[in-house]
Amino acid sequence: MNGRLSGKIALVTGGRGGIGRAICDRFQREGATVYAADLSEGGSLSGAGAGRFLRLDVTSEDETRAAMDRVMGEEGRLDVLVNAAGIEIEHTIEHTSLADWNRIFAINVTGTFLPSKYALPLLRRGAAAGGNGQASIINFGSYDGFIADPGLAAYCASKGAVHALTRAMACDHGSEGIRVNAICPGYVDTPMLRSFFGGAGSGAGGGALDTVLDQVKAIHPTRTCGTPEDIANLVNWLASDEARYASGQLWVLDGGLSAQVQQMRF
Amino acid sequence: MTRAIITGGSRGIGRAIVDRLLADGAQVLTCGRGDRPSDLPAAVLWAQADVANPAEAAALFAKARAAFGPVDVLVNNAGVQIEKTVAETTDADWDQLIGINCRGSFNMCRAFLNQPDARGAIVNIGSISGDVADPSMAIYNASKAFVHGLTRSIAVDHGPHVRCNAIRPGWIQTGMLEAGFALATDPARARADALARHAARRFGTPADIANTVAWLVSDQSGFVTGQCFTIDGGLTAASPLQPGLIFNQD
Numbered sequence: 029m030n031g032r033l034s035g036k037i038a039l040v041t042g043g044r045g046g047i048g049r050a051i052c053d054r055f056q057r058e059g060a061t062v063y064a065a066d067l068s069e070g071g072s073l074s075g076a077g078a079g080r081f082l083r084l085d086v087t088s089e090d091e092t093r094a095a096m097d098r099v100m101g102e103e104g105r106l107d108v109l110v111n112a113a114g115i116e117i118e119h120t121i122e123h124t125s126l127a128d129w130n131r132i133f134a135i136n137v138t139g140t141f142l143p144s145k146y147a148l149p150l151l152r153r154g155a156a157a158g159g160n161g162q163a164s165i166i167n168f169g170s171y172d173g174f175i176a177d178p179g180l181a182a183y184c185a186s187k188g189a190v191h192a193l194t195r196a197m198a199c200d201h202g203s204e205g206i207r208v209n210a211i212c213p214g215y216v217d218t219p220m221l222r223s224f225f226g227g228a229g230s231g232a233g234g235g236a237l238d239t240v241l242d243q244v245k246a247i248h249p250t251r252t253c254g255t256p257e258d259i260a261n262l263v264n265w266l267a268s269d270e271a272r273y274a275s276g277q278l279w280v281l282d283g284g285l286s287a288q289v290q291q292m293r294f
Numbered sequence: 295m296t297r298a299i300i301t302g303g304s305r306g307i308g309r310a311i312v313d314r315l316l317a318d319g320a321q322v323l324t325c326g327r328g329d330r331p332s333d334l335p336a337a338v339l340w341a342q343a344d345v346a347n348p349a350e351a352a353a354l355f356a357k358a359r360a361a362f363g364p365v366d367v368l369v370n371n372a373g374v375q376i377e378k379t380v381a382e383t384t385d386a387d388w389d390q391l392i393g394i395n396c397r398g399s400f401n402m403c404r405a406f407l408n409q410p411d412a413r414g415a416i417v418n419i420g421s422i423s424g425d426v427a428d429p430s431m432a433i434y435n436a437s438k439a440f441v442h443g444l445t446r447s448i449a450v451d452h453g454p455h456v457r458c459n460a461i462r463p464g465w466i467q468t469g470m471l472e473a474g475f476a477l478a479t480d481p482a483r484a485r486a487d488a489l490a491r492h493a494a495r496r497f498g499t500p501a502d503i504a505n506t507v508a509w510l511v512s513d514q515s516g517f518v519t520g521q522c523f524t525i526d527g528g529l530t531a532a533s534p535l536q537p538g539l540i541f542n543q544d
Contacts, residue, residue, distance in 0.1 A: 177533045215535065225537065240537070247535045289426045290491045290534045294484040 032268040034059035037103045041065045041086050042113030046218030050256030051263050052079040086113045086139030096146040105157050106150035108267040110166045111140040116220055121181045129182050136186035140167050155205030162205040164267050167194050169210040171282045191278050198276030207275040209266050214282025216254040247291050249284030296320035297362045301345050302372030304331045306468040310500030311507050321362040345372050345398030355405045366414030367511045368406045370399040380432045395437035413455035415511045418445050420460040422530050442522045449520030457519040459510050464526025466498040493528025
């Protein structure tokens with residue numbers, strides 16, 4: 029079904045990354061005006077994607093303010109903010125430097141706080157303008173905010189912070205017509221996941237990447253990893269007016285992975 | 295003075311709880327569907343009973359009250375496990391498992407709360423499987439989720455005088471666990487793999503659960519109610535998918 033976001037103005041941070049790109053593409057097909065905010069036009073992939081590119085470092089207060097000023101000037105409001113910018117650092121706390129710790133919190137947590145903070149005046153206008161009197165913020169948590177993957181300590185902690193921030197924002201701004209939810213993906217086939225399996229942090233070194241991915245898929249009840257499009261399907265719904273009663277929730281989307289007890293073999 | 299009823303105390307976790315509360319000075323009645331175990335300490339009162347039967351559950355309280363007065367501690371430990379998916383589960387399986395795990399817990403809690411002077415602490419034995427699924431254990435998993443929900447309801451409804459909590463054990467070293475490994479194609483490897491998935495690098499012991507029960511029925515936990523505590527050596531704190539364990543095989 030197309031047109032669910034017809035007439036809506038949306039901004040997606042990390043809009044040129046693996047998942048962000050799929051979200052921008054979907055939003056555009058659903059009729060939204062999309063700003064793809066990222067560090068560069070290519071992001072973590074190559075080439076342009078859907079939506080108007082907007083240069084944004086989510087850790088910079090000045091750039092965030094400027095980005096929202098541009099949207100305000102061009103569209104006069106914002107209906108949907110997706111905080112999809114994020115990074116992963118693959119270490120235990122013992123091998124995480126303070127600089128790395130600060131960097132991942134700056135991007136994953138501060139990078140959710142700042143765009144949300146400076147989007148609020150625009151989102152209030154969006155809520156006032158929309159037929160259903162509401163605007164939507166969608167944050168990116170992770171199933172790692174609930175249960176740990178080995179060697180990802182700072183990442184797990186940063187996503188737990190996003191989960192708590194999501195509930196807090198939903199409480200504080202619900203009365204203004206702003207809904208706030210988080211999506212908590214499991215294993216999604218993105219450049220970040222391939223980097224995780226290529227790196228030492230996962231302990232998965234050795235096997236050819238495709239073999240590794242096949243075995244990872246087999247652990248899932250659905251026997252597959254997620255795709256960026258799977259995530260975009262849920263973002264699209266949470267952004268739409270069909271989700272008008274959904275707020276303050278953490279939506280785990282992981283192919284059933286975390287519904288299981290650890291899967292022992294042999 | 296603690297006067298306790300512990301269901302399913304003939305062996306395993308239940309027996310460890312019996313031994314511990316006895317050592318802590320409690321008067322204890324325990325029950326099972328069979329005869330009194332020959333190695334049960336003489337100080338423990340035994341009753342043959344099926345907790346799934348409401349009259350037999352109520353009779354346990356009558357017996358305990360006649361022997362040592364109002365019961366102020368109830369530990370619902372009796373439980374069975376059936377290793378089947380929903381499609382494989384028969385009506386008889388349902389009646390047996392839900393009868394003991396769900397109705398039995400309910401019967402005992404109701405009998406405890408219907409004492410004219412009901413006060414004290416209830417501890418229900420749930421399971422990590424009530425929150426995350428073990429494969430081919432469908433109605434067992436569901437029955438433990440019932441136990442967790444019942445625990446919160448009792449805590450909320452009977453707050454002033456009765457505390458009610460649950461324990462969610464993980465893999466505890468009992469005859470049941472060893473039987474599981476024996477079924478693996480490579481039991482030694484299955485055991486090593488399972489151990490590696492526990493942050494504690496060991497399985498639980500019945501005493502680990504008894505330690506938690508002892509705390510939850512003591513004054514030390516006087517403000518604790520309505521909670522479900524996971525005691526699993528860290529098993530469920532980690533993802534079900536641990537790449538390092540899957541791929542670093544010889």
